[in-house]
Amino acid sequence: MNNKIGIGLLGLGTVGTGVANIVKSPDGRHPLVSKIELTRIAVRDIERSRDIELDQSILTDDPFEVVKDPNVQIVVEAIGGIEPAKSLILLAISLGKSVVTANKAVIARHGKEISEAANNAGVYVLIEAAVGGGIPIIEPLKQSLGGNRIRKITGIINGTTNYILSQMAKEDANYQDVLKEAQNLGYAEANPTADVDGHDAADKISILSGLAFGGSIDREGISTKGISTLESIEINYARQLGYEIKLLAIAENLSINATTAIKSIPLGLRVEPTFVPKEHPLSVVNGVNNAILIEGDPIGEVMFYGPGAGAGATASAVVADILNIGGIMLMQKEDKTLDPLLSSNSWRDCFLANAREIEHKNYVRLITVDTPGVIGKIGNVFGKNNVSIQSIVQFDSSHAGAEIIVITHKVSKGQIEDSLSEIEHLEEVIQIAAHLSCL
Numbered sequence: 001m002n003n004k005i006g007i008g009l010l011g012l013g014t015v016g017t018g019v020a021n022i023v024k025s026p027d028g029r030h031p032l033v034s035k036i037e038l039t040r041i042a043v044r045d046i047e048r049s050r051d052i053e054l055d056q057s058i059l060t061d062d063p064f065e066v067v068k069d070p071n072v073q074i075v076v077e078a079i080g081g082i083e084p085a086k087s088l089i090l091l092a093i094s095l096g097k098s099v100v101t102a103n104k105a106v107i108a109r110h111g112k113e114i115s116e117a118a119n120n121a122g123v124y125v126l127i128e129a130a131v132g133g134g135i136p137i138i139e140p141l142k143q144s145l146g147g148n149r150i151r152k153i154t155g156i157i158n159g160t161t162n163y164i165l166s167q168m169a170k171e172d173a174n175y176q177d178v179l180k181e182a183q184n185l186g187y188a189e190a191n192p193t194a195d196v197d198g199h200d201a202a203d204k205i206s207i208l209s210g211l212a213f214g215g216s217i218d219r220e221g222i223s224t225k226g227i228s229t230l231e232s233i234e235i236n237y238a239r240q241l242g243y244e245i246k247l248l249a250i251a252e253n254l255s256i257n258a259t260t261a262i263k264s265i266p267l268g269l270r271v272e273p274t275f276v277p278k279e280h281p282l283s284v285v286n287g288v289n290n291a292i293l294i295e296g297d298p299i300g301e302v303m304f305y306g307p308g309a310g311a312g313a314t315a316s317a318v319v320a321d322i323l324n325i326g327g328i329m330l331m332q333k334e335d336k337t338l339d340p341l342l343s344s345n346s347w348r349d350c351f352l353a354n355a356r357e358i359e360h361k362n363y364v365r366l367i368t369v370d371t372p373g374v375i376g377k378i379g380n381v382f383g384k385n386n387v388s389i390q391s392i393v394q395f396d397s398s399h400a401g402a403e404i405i406v407i408t409h410k411v412s413k414g415q416i417e418d419s420l421s422e423i424e425h426l427e428e429v430i431q432i433a434a435h436l437s438c439l
Contacts, residue, residue: 005326006039008072008097010063010088011079012050015102015129016041018315019076019322020052032323035330040066042079067092074325076318077101086110089125093117100321102129102314108203112216112346124328126321131204132157132290134313135306136320141211141294148296150212152252154439157204159288159308160188160195161227161247165273166286169235169244175228187288197226198247198271205249205269208292213253213267215350223355225272234273234434237365237405241391243275243438244283250274254353266353275363275438282439356414361390361438363407364420367431370402374428378404381426385419387411401430407438 007023009016020041026033041054042063060066067075067088075092077085077099085106092099093114101107107114107127118125128138132155141150156162160182167178179196182188194200202224206217227247238245254266276283281303285291290308295301307313368374375392382389388409395403408416416435424432 003035003330004037005035005322005329006037006069006071006073007322008039008066008069008075008092009041010066010075010077010085012041012043013078014311015314015318016076016078017050017052018311019078019318020054021311022315022319024052030323032327032330033319035326036319036322039071040069042066063088064091067095067097073097073329074322075099076322077103078318079103080105082106082109086114089114090117093121093123093125096121096123098124098126098325100126100129100318100325102127102318104130104200104203104207108206108217108219111207111210115346124325126324127207128321129314129317131207132292132304132317133159133306133308133310134316135290135292135304135308136317137208137292137304138211139320139324140304141208145294145296145299145302148299150253150294150296152295153205153208153212153250153292154282154295155201155205155208155249155290155292156246156282156285157249157290157292157308158195158198158201158247159290160192161198161201162285162290162308163187163288164196165227165230165235165245165247168232169239170286172232172236174232175230195226196228198224199226201247201249201271205251205271208249209251209267209269209350210346212251212294213265213350214347215265216346217267217269217350218352221269221352223270223272223358225270227273230273231434234363234365234436238275238363241275241363241405241407242278243363244278245273245436246276246282246285248272248274248276248282248437248439254358262348264349264351267350268353268358270355270358270437273436275361275436277439280439356417357412359410359412361408361410362416363405363434363436363438364416364432365434366404366406366423366429367401367433368404369428369430371428374402374426375404377426377428378406378423381422382406382408382419385415385422387415387419403433 202222206219249271252268291305293303390407
């Protein structure tokens with residue numbers, strides 16, 4: 001194949017087509033792009049008409065045939081899902097081939113197994129496109145920020161939910177109407193569960209945490225709450241109180257002394273709708289855009305912002321990974337040593353802290369009987385549980401009762417849960433209508 005790098009592309013959907021378009025039009029791009037050659041492509045239907053011109057002889061409906069092709073040097077997995085993606089990735093590794101994937105689901109759940117297999121085989125598995133679409137975040141965590149102690153990651157990393165929340169706030173619309181609009185525009189899937197229930201964001205924060213903190217993450221243990229039950233009234237109250245509501249994925253190092261070279265650290269991970277102060281940089285991230293805020297020592301805070309999905313954005317990240325591997329292959333033909341900045345390996349054990357120990361501010365909306373002393377009783381319960389109140393406001397009463405809004409200072413989840421359990425049983429309290437986190 002002369003000096004070309006043979007690419008085996010698994011899938012020719014949105015991402016795969018985007019990759020093929022870049023590879024087939026190298027002019028004006030980095031010179032390494034011209035060294036990439038599409039050798040084999042796996043598709044579901046070979047006879048289907050496509051918007052891109054391809055040599056039909058390189059198409060097959062058998063993805064395993066692509067992986068096994070001796071002329072394929074890098075396998076690009078763009079089919080998604082767990083299987084057969086996982087099996088195809090592991091097969092490629094066993095055959096000594098590096099892999100590029102945008103598959104956050106398989107990496108979040110099987111990343112440790114895959115990275116160990118890759119390290120043992122002396123090949124790379126690069127995943128820039130798995131989080132944040134076109135935003136470069138994986139490589140900066142592995143390289144540019146490598147000299148930092150990462151303290152916290154806070155991200156808007158699901159474009160579908162961010163679009164829905166942005167439109168609900170902008171148009172004063174309800175969730176179901178905006179979801180339907182997002183589906184009509186192609187921003188939301190016909191079955192939007194993975195997005196709106198927070199699972200997609202949980203996959204992504206799991207991956208980012210593993211890179212930032214140095215150990216594999218128990219994906220299924222991440223506390224996850226989506227936006228499907230969020231009422232527009234909360235968004236209206238948020239605005240009145242100086243906040244925007246965003247679905248945030250948060251990961252933070254909860255160890256007391258972050259400078260200690262300990263081998264096992266507690267991490268606080270969660271995905272949930274969160275009150276974000278209007279002066280916070282994440283509050284102005286709207287539409288389908290993503291943004292990831294990294295807090296580290298000594299860098300302080302840096303934010304990565306941009307399109308979180310789409311053919312162009314995701315394909316950009318995929319091709320960047322191909323170039324990283326291809327450059328090494330072309331420049332170090334005989335050198336089998338892995339570049340430690342590109343390879344990944346766990347260097348300590350991480351564990352999820354007890355969710356009740358994670359601290360954050362809280363927004364609570366209570367519906368109560370409109371009677372003197374009710375705010376005092378609520379305050380007494382919070383005080384007994386050492387929950388410090390930042391503000392407590394009663395809004396106009398209605399036939400349903402009085403509405404009381406409480407914003408707390410930062411307290412543990414256990415403290416707020418214990419308080420709300422007691423408050424729920426006060427005879428003056430009709431309902432705890434909402435409880436959300438605040439930054």
